[in-house]
Amino acid sequence: MSAKVRVDNLSKKTDDDTMRWAFSEFGTVLDSIVLRDRDTGESRGFGFVTFGSPQEAEAAIAGLNEQEIDGSRIRVVHANSR
Template sequence: MASVARSLRKVFVGGLPWTVGTNELRQYFSEFGHVVNAFVIFDRNTGLSRGYGFVTFGNPAGFNSALNQQKHILEGNVLQIQPAN
C-alpha cells in the first residue's frame, strides 16, 4: 500500500539539460516540498543523461505545488512535468 501512495506523489521530468544530475534535480524540486527521491536516467553505454528523470515527494502538498507551477526552467531548459505512472 505504501508503494501505491508513493507512486501518487511521483512526477516525470522531461527536457532536462545534459548538465543536470540527481543532486541538481533534487535541489530544484525541494523548493516545492520535501523530496524523498530524485534521479536522472543515464544511458548505460555512454554515461550521458537521457534528458529525463523522476522526483518523488514526501507529501501531496509538494507534489501538487510542483504540478501547479506554470513553468519550470532549469539551466535554461523548459521542463515538462507530469504525474508518473
C-alpha cells in the first residue's frame, strides 16, 4: 500500500529529480512531482512524493521535515487524500 507526503516551501530551483533523490534515502519513491505554474512553468513551491509504504512515508517525514533542500527549509507532512 503506497503513501503520499506533501512537501511545502520548496526552492524555485528544486525539480522532480532533486526531490526524488532527496527522498529516496527513506524508501522506494514511486512518484515525485513539483507543481508548476501553468503559464510560467515556475515552481509553485510545493510538491508530492509517493512512497511504496506508509512506513517509508513516516521515515521521510521524520527525516526531512524542517531540513534544507536547495537552500530552502522544507515542510513535509502527510498528503490529504481527496
